[in-house]
Amino acid sequence: MNNFTFNIPTEIRFGKGQISCLPEELSQYGKRVLLTYGGGSIKRSGLYDKVKELLKDFEVYELGGIEPNPKLKYVVTGAMLCKEKVIDVILAVGGGSTIDASKHIACAACYDGPAWNLMMDRTLIKRALPIAVVLTICATGSEMNSGGVITNESTQEKLEINSPLLYPRLSICDPTYLYTLPPKQTAAGSVDILSHAMEQYFQPNDEAYITDVLTEGVMKTVIKYAPIAMKIPDNYEARSNLMWASTVGLNHLLTVGKGGAWSVHMIEHVVSAFYDLTHGVGLAILTPAWMRYVLSDDNKKRFARFAREVFGVTVQDDMTAALMGIDCVEQFFRSLDMPLSFSEVGIPSDQFEKIAEESIRTSGLSTRAYVKLDKDDVETILEMCK
Ligand code: NZQ
């Protein structure tokens, strides 16, 4: 096992009705709140009204309309608003996109230069406003981690900002808020959770047995409950298990004692920067191709273990089991109605070379990944997804 430090300062309030703690919890930071949200789902579900009612004694300013794959323009507007109104705390009500934009706003509001500088040089993040979250889609784990992914629309870069100052102080995770999710978002979120677990599972260090077993548990949870949540949107058992799987899936617990660069995510972020694709959809397309491409005699034992522990494959031969595991992943994504090729989502192949170049430039794919990849390797993986 590698050395590690584990310190997550986020308080999670999980379950039905937990939102009632909001006034008391927020009041410790002050009275001036920036409420951030997405394109309108919280207005349709009634959550917006509920939050406004709870915050009736606060001075609430709003930044709505934050789109999936959030753009830098929201960060710039949000940071300006925070400075102008002397905001005490940001309350993000939504999913990864709203939370991530809020994280970037939180530090940009305490910085005098252009917000994108903080993305390029993390040492510039010296202070950040406190952030609280009401989670409405389970996928990214942003509710309990220190990262945020933002797209710079002018350079077509989608990169991650990260600082210990960006952990939400509080996240309210009420599974009933997931009931209104459309099936596509339930599926995309589930693929994302599974992919986070896989990125951490397929890493060079395989001595962290406890971490691997926990990771297998998260993967099995997604495989068991995503189909139920798709079929019965208000199934509390399914929604609550998926919601906690999303949080545990990317709050550092599954990376403990391991480490190394991620692979599929680093390619997908570039694809979604170019084509504004739903993150989980991009992962569903790329994951089976990445698995087929990197599988070899050197790593077939890990792939076989994945197939056996996660999907219950019983075949003795490691390579056969490994290949069956990849088929199972593909079938699972298909069962959630996820696309499995770029042509299904209208993405042409003419930018593959540029996407491959960017993936290598902006990540540790060629230096620290599970199987190191160069530009040609990534281009081949993209071709396999045509
Ligand atoms: O915008 P609204 O109207 O709210 O609709 C959203 C959006 O269209 C909708 N939605 C959310 N909750 C809903 C709902 N619709 C009905 N009922 C509800 N309860 O779902 C759509 C997607 O929302 P979004 O916030 O974009 O989803 P997600 O949580 O998957 O976030 C994706 C973003 O997070 C980044 C992704 O790259 C992408 O930009 N990631 C962030 C990570 C992190 N911070 O740690 C790690 C991830 O790997 C990922 O890269």
Ligand code: ZN
């Ligand atoms: Zn992800």
